[in-house]
Amino acid sequence: MSSYKLIKDIGIVGLSQVLSSLGSFLLLPIITKTLGSYDYGIWAQISITVSLLSPVAVLGLSMGIVRFLSGEQDLQRVRETFYSVLFIVSFAGVIISTMLYFASDFLAQTIFGDPTTSYFVKCGSFLVLLLAVDQIVLFYFRIFQKINTFAILTILKSIGHLIVTIFLLYLGFGLLSIIISLVLIQSTLFIISMYFIISDIGFSLPRFQGIEDILRYSLPLTPNSVIRWVTDSSDRYMITYFIGLSPAGIYSASYGIGNLVTFIITPLQFILFPELSRLYNRGKHAEAAVYINTSLKYFLYAAIPASFGLAFLSKPLLVIITTPEFASGSTVIPFVAASGLLAGVFQILINITHLVKRTKFNLFIQVFAASLNVILNLFLIPLYGIVGAAIATFASYLLMVLICAQVSFKYLRPDIDWVFISKCVLSSFIMCSFLFFLNSDDLFSLVRNVIFGALVYVASTLVLKSFNQQEQTMFKHALTKIKQKL
Structure with a gap:
């Protein structure tokens, strides 16, 4: 893949993620200001329950089709594999959604601590199915580098969810607005995606030919999603158990803001793994290591200042976009932002174990981190409340990165540029020193300070000569081509 196409694709996916994140970001203050911390806590519990079960329904097959279909030219094999996987995931999704529906009374009584929440759990139960099949169809566009289609669908999903939720809240549906909106948008997204896919490869009933190899690769990844959920989300359950739904809502809102750092990794990882699979399958191992190193470098260039900025502006950011009731969550954001940075590093490095088909190490790493987290x-949590949960998350991700590096570097070792990382950290300190003298009392001043801080950071890295001449030439060449296209 040429540097121009790589930068262009990452830029398109990145832009779609920015607009998608903007939709989610705008939805947060609307929901918190309309519903309050208690109802937001209920939605947070439903959301993390669905986020636990939908990856189980996927059975690790999303990564399997990326690993096995990347670079595949045989249309019949693509069609057979895709529809076989989609059928298996749909079947698993129906079973798990049905089980969640009938278990709603028990969950409301035990996990949520409020029997009246059972109705909302029932309404949201089939989100498990919708999110599972949505992941498979969107991965199709990832595998075959249909970046524009993926970007449009991603934006439509986020903006559509925002608009429909606001409309339903206006009509007085309350908490149910979020659930109904998500069901409608996910269903519409699936129908549109299938239209594009059928137009590309046609349709055929699955015969499950050759699915054994993909299942053998993918099924060991299924426990990873559950264990990863323990690291990412189980703290909401424990917060609810120890100190109640309102603190869980405050923690979830703060976590959502701090976790914005992870959106930076999405465009990189979206392009990276299919490209790494193609290179590795062709025996170009050294080139694959260069791609990993470059992706890590560019991710840290954006993620380090984002983590510093979120930590520095945490309190005004939370107060402005939510309500004073949520202000206590500002102490959570620095730990979550740092955890998001570590999560991005982990996602890049863990690609190595997928390339060499040593997915059992993923399970080993996830179990250690999840156990520490619990x-x-x-x-x-009993000692320090929601801050204690944030500290636990940070410690778990730090362990994941350290173990992942130890394991994956035995197979493929990228050349990490520590001097570059140091310059990014120094530039982030310079950025924060400027922000210290600026007020962030309202939305306008907050946005102004974010833009000013970003400019100071970029200027500092340029003064420090963070990028070498070859990289500067590559960027200039890619930008020139983009301008010519425009």
């Missing part, structure tokens, strides 16, 4: 939460 143990720390049990001790820290």
